[in-house]
Amino acid sequence: MSADAEVNTPRPPASDELVMGKDGMGALVDVLVRRGFTVVGPTVRDGAIVLAELLSADELPYGWGVELEAGRYRLRERSDGAAFANAAGPQSWKSFLHPARIREWSADRVEGELVLTADQAPPPRYAFLGVRPCDLRAIAIQDQVLTGGAYRDATYQGRRSGALLIVVECTEPGATCFCVSMGTGPAAGPGYDLVMTEVVDEDGHRFWIRSGSPEGAEILAELPARPADPETRETARAAVTAAADRMGRTMPEADLRELMAGTLDAPRWDDVAGRCLTCGNCTMVCPTCFCTTTEDVTDLTGDHAERWRLWDSCFDLDFSQLHGGPVRASSRSRYRQWMTHKLGTWYDQFGSSGCVGCGRCIVWCPVGIDITEEAAALHEWTAAEPRGG
């Protein structure tokens, strides 16, 4: 089985494994811009590392790290000048692939006839620079949700199919990270066009870079890089391996899907409901949360209407509205819906976990609710209370 897997995913040829310096990063952004991509990557803005369009590599967050804790996010200056030694910020790539607000179609009344027109704006062609391995998996999960079933989400597919993914492996996990538990990092899984590992040591600031697709290989060939030297490769590998041991959080050692299915009546849900504000922040920052609602608007003439699609949150009372009231009225049931979906029923619906362990929901929860702590509490409860036969 593993032999087959190896045959199916040949390693890129040696020439596709290079090392480049900081200047290489500048050249990379230039090449991407020249090739017509809208380059999006991390940059410092408003006291956080955000994802934004980059016109040059100088805008990368060189010398910035982050301090993360439940309900807490702070920028921290780094002495080594590293660009990617910072864990996830509040946004994820879903903001670009699955926008928070988008017009889907419009409707006009023309001489009594209803004319429905799809929005034909061509999708932007993105190059995502600095995708984390956990976020690479998150994109794969959204691929499955939005294009893997009988129906395809054309908005997502249009943006996704043109997107170039440049992954940077993780060497500096945050205190809220647990990608190791979810099997999504800190090394990159499949699906990237290019992958880099950043190394800063006495031999200089450099990037070990490999391609994972023909387009990635073409771009790589245009960069000012030298063949990979064993020292850089080994230092990079060691840094990624070390990162795996420095995760701030872990999920309990349990079958999370079973754990969720078996604890729907656990008292812990009342406990977390007492703390949760049902603000929905966790769903907005989560890179896999995909729920949307629709809004139909008309202009003043009443003859032109538009269909807009907006991100929605299962924490909203309206989310489960049926005439007569919401199905999930209590905050207990809404937090339970969110967490059991992420860790449990996602498998039933889409064949994988809905959580990649990025820790964003922990950081951006105003009251510091921690999905790993909640899972651990549920796990303890099942251990304490033998259930079933």
Add this chain to the structure above:
Amino acid sequence: MTTVPPPLPYRVAATWAETADTRSIELVPTGEALAPFAPGQFAMIYAFGVGEVPISASALRGRHGGLVHTVRAVGAVSTALYRLRPGDSVGLSGPYGTGWDLEAAAGHDVLVVAGGIGLAPLRPVVHTVLDRPADYGRLTVLVGARTPADIVFQDEIESWRGPAQVEVTVDRPGPGWQRAVGVVTTLLDRLALRPERTCALVCGPEVMMRHTARDLVTRGLVPHRVQVSLERNMHCATGHCGHCQLGPLLLCRDGPVVGYVRVVDLLLVREL
């Protein structure tokens, strides 16, 4: 196409009242037509500028050859649909959802149990069974409504008597009501069911379906031969908006019709 395709324009060929708050509308395509609907499948109907909601097909072929929907006015969109008049246009997409498994019912007695507007998605089942009597055993239709005035398809229900056994009950009888009073499950007592060869299709409010399905199983129906049609908030009908979740199920995709066995435990969890 770079975004989700819009629905197809359909014209209202006819509308008629079913009850004081419920009307049927027959829709014909003005251009391209949707694929044919199966009993139990639903459409997303877009009322110009107001919104879009899931509505089942209540007849697959109306008098004008169109698709018939029966709408109870409960909110903004359903009221806009309720107010449609012949010549008006709507946007229509579908068919969506699983539909009733009539193949599983072939060769069996068919028991249809409907509460209120729940008869709408079951009506095409009755039509199918009445059209093809050789393929099915006995047909029984049980209908429950709030009051006599809330019974949808009243005249048509009467016309089913004879080929089918039909029982109607109301929660609150009015003057002159001669038939049963009480919840629809009480009708089960009067039936000469052949439980071992009966397939039951149930649609109505969730509590009604829970009680009915449980009672049927108590009466000896094979749980695998009970199907229910569930309702949740729906926005996309394509498995992408997340609204219609019931635990592991996305009801627009895995439902709305599901085997009772698959949901029996889920229906017992409050606020799932």
